[in-house]
Amino acid sequence: MSDYTRADVCAAAIADAFAEDGEIFGSPMGLLPMLGVRLAKLTSNPDLVISDGESLFLAGVPPLFAKADVVEGWIPFRRVFDVVAYGKRHVMMGATQVDRHGNQNISAIGDFAQPKRQLLGSRGAPGNTVNNRTSYWVPRHSSRVFVESVDIVSGVGPARAAAAGPGAAKYNDIHRIVSNLGVFDMTGAEHTMRLRSVHPGVTVDEVVAATGFELDIPAQVDTTREPTFEELTIIREMLDPKGLRFREVPEPEEATA
Amino acid sequence: MSRRPRDKTMSIDEVIGSLESGMTIGIGGWGPRRKPMALVRALYNSDLTDLTVVSWGGADVGLLARAGKIRRLVYAFVSLDSVPLEPNFQRARQEKSIPEVVELDEGMFQTGLKAAAERLPFLPMRAGLGSDVLVNNPWIETVTSPYADADGAHEELVAVPALRLDAALVHLNRADVHGNASYLGPDPYFDDLFAMAADRTYLSVEQITDTAGLTVDTPVQRLLLNRMMVTGVVETPNGAHFTNCVPDYERDERFQKAYAKAAGGDDADWQAFHDRFLAGDEAAYQDAVKAFNEEADK
Numbered sequence: 001m002s003d004y005t006r007a008d009v010c011a012a013a014i015a016d017a018f019a020e021d022g023e024i025f026g027s028p029m030g031l032l033p034m035l036g037v038r039l040a041k042l043t044s045n046p047d048l049v050i051s052d053g054e055s056l057f058l059a060g061v062p063p064l065f066a067k068a069d070v071v072e073g074w075i076p077f078r079r080v081f082d083v084v085a086y087g088k089r090h091v092m093m094g095a096t097q098v099d100r101h102g103n104q105n106i107s108a109i110g111d112f113a114q115p116k117r118q119l120l121g122s123r124g125a126p127g128n129t130v131n132n133r134t135s136y137w138v139p140r141h142s143s144r145v146f147v148e149s150v151d152i153v154s155g156v157g158p159a160r161a162a163a164a165g166p167g168a169a170k171y172n173d174i175h176r177i178v179s180n181l182g183v184f185d186m187t188g189a190e191h192t193m194r195l196r197s198v199h200p201g202v203t204v205d206e207v208v209a210a211t212g213f214e215l216d217i218p219a220q221v222d223t224t225r226e227p228t229f230e231e232l233t234i235i236r237e238m239l240d241p242k243g244l245r246f247r248e249v250p251e252p253e254e255a256t257a
Numbered sequence: 258m259s260r261r262p263r264d265k266t267m268s269i270d271e272v273i274g275s276l277e278s279g280m281t282i283g284i285g286g287w288g289p290r291r292k293p294m295a296l297v298r299a300l301y302n303s304d305l306t307d308l309t310v311v312s313w314g315g316a317d318v319g320l321l322a323r324a325g326k327i328r329r330l331v332y333a334f335v336s337l338d339s340v341p342l343e344p345n346f347q348r349a350r351q352e353k354s355i356p357e358v359v360e361l362d363e364g365m366f367q368t369g370l371k372a373a374a375e376r377l378p379f380l381p382m383r384a385g386l387g388s389d390v391l392v393n394n395p396w397i398e399t400v401t402s403p404y405a406d407a408d409g410a411h412e413e414l415v416a417v418p419a420l421r422l423d424a425a426l427v428h429l430n431r432a433d434v435h436g437n438a439s440y441l442g443p444d445p446y447f448d449d450l451f452a453m454a455a456d457r458t459y460l461s462v463e464q465i466t467d468t469a470g471l472t473v474d475t476p477v478q479r480l481l482l483n484r485m486m487v488t489g490v491v492e493t494p495n496g497a498h499f500t501n502c503v504p505d506y507e508r509d510e511r512f513q514k515a516y517a518k519a520a521g522g523d524d525a526d527w528q529a530f531h532d533r534f535l536a537g538d539e540a541a542y543q544d545a546v547k548a549f550n551e552e553a554d555k
Contacts, residue, residue: 055443076444077287081364085382107360108350112393118350120341121314121334126362127384156387167402167412168386 102157125154143212188216285427293428295496319345344521369420374453425455436487
């Protein structure tokens with residue numbers, strides 16, 4: 001089956017990030033992470049605990065943004081912080097900037113005292129990154145996102161955590177960074193960002209050109225696996241029949257030509 | 258003399274009249290959800306200045322920033338959800354019109370409220386370590402654990418300072434006149450913590466009922482506030498508008514869009530929005546919203 005899309009590849013790569021997590025709270029921020037987490041629950045990790053993104057743990061796996069499902073628990077905002085500290089959680093957050101040390105920024109662009117552009121605020125990123133497994137999703141890979149040094153450190157990468165001491169480093173676990181071009185982790189030299197795989201149709205040179213810092217690149221770079229027939233069926237017919245994923249990851253032009 | 262507990266019903270004006278410039282005011286709800294907007298609108302129109310505002314920020318922060326009410330803002334985020342970035346807040350930050358900002362991690366924010374609610378000077382936690390939250394707020398200290406962990410190391414943790422409040426403003430679904438109150442939606446947010454962190458708590462509600470009515474068709478676990486925590490109660494139907502107050506109503510997305518457009522536009526755009534919706538009292542606001550929605554429905 002070769003008629004998969006880039007969005008499908010991303011969803012499967014995100015699902016793979018949650019495959020080994022076992023019975024913990026898979027907590028996605030944003031559309032593709034939500035799709036990937038639900039895909040993981042229906043394939044590689046049925047023990048994964050998922051929520052409606054608001055205040056309910058869901059027993060089933062409903063389509064994106066569906067309202068009704070069997071409820072298996074209560075997770076209002078205050079209890080999310082309990083689970084963060086408890087540690088049985090893997091969050092995949094967005095990132096306006098990420099640097100080679102895996103620091104992430106969702107606070108502001110420019111000087112904090114008077115930003116050029118104020119963003120959301122650091123939200124839960126400082127606490128997530130020193131408490132529970134954290135991954136990032138970047139739908140538009142560019143050198144504006146992957147920068148040499150983030151303007152404000154919201155999410156804490158391994159080097160900063162280590163420098164802050166065992167209280168910060170003990171549970172710091174930046175697991176994967178998935179973008180529309182490839183999959184990355186923090187196993188590069190001195191815990192820097194390393195290219196794990198490029199998505200089908202993407203070259204290593206493209207990734208390098210779209211990244212604003214020196215990536216750790218292994219001698220042999222894998223290609224991100226293709227989604228399976230089962231996964232494609234689940235994505236298309238169950239989780240995202242309306243194709244909402246294409247708003248976040250449109251099909252690259254050369255691939256449709 | 259009545260043998261019942263005190264009747265604490267107040268008007269919006271009485272609540273605002275009891276506040277003073279320079280106070281630290283906590284605002285309950287969460288982002289664009291169940292915000293005490295009727296009280297916030299009255300604050301926006303008041304003479305009060307130099308406020309420290311502590312909020313899981315939504316349009317409450319945007320409005321008060323736009324009106325120049327905020328001297329110091331304590332937040333972890335400011336967002337309208339379906340409009341991710343709050344234009345009035347963004348503008349205030351980018352123009353540096355809020356003299357002091359304290360951007361915390363969300364968990365730190367909750368922990369600061371907990372510390373205040375428990376009358377502790379601080380509580381320890383990991384959140385903030387290694388991040389720029391500690392760089393941008395150098396007054397936040399760390400504390401070394403007096404207990405060794407398994408490796409024999411003594412962990413250094415953030416000493417999250419108590420977020421003590423002079424007053425808290427919260428909005429719930431139902432209350433009696435004494436200040437016992439329930440939320441009927443899926444999430445309590447942190448309104449009980451705000452109330453306990455504050456010297457005084459002013460509660461607005463969709464509906465005041467008699468005490469027995471609070472549990473007649475609702476589980477007792479939904480009673481989030483009890484009267485010990487509450488100074489005054491205001492009945493303000495649709496008082497969380499344009500944020501949500503489920504199950505009474507969902508967020509008014511159409512109105513929120515109009516707000517965001519005006520806030521993100523030029524001064525004339527905002528002035529027009531202000532004149533139409535915010536210049537009068539709460540009754541005038543509700544009438545203007547009704548007219549806006551009737552017009553948009555045509």
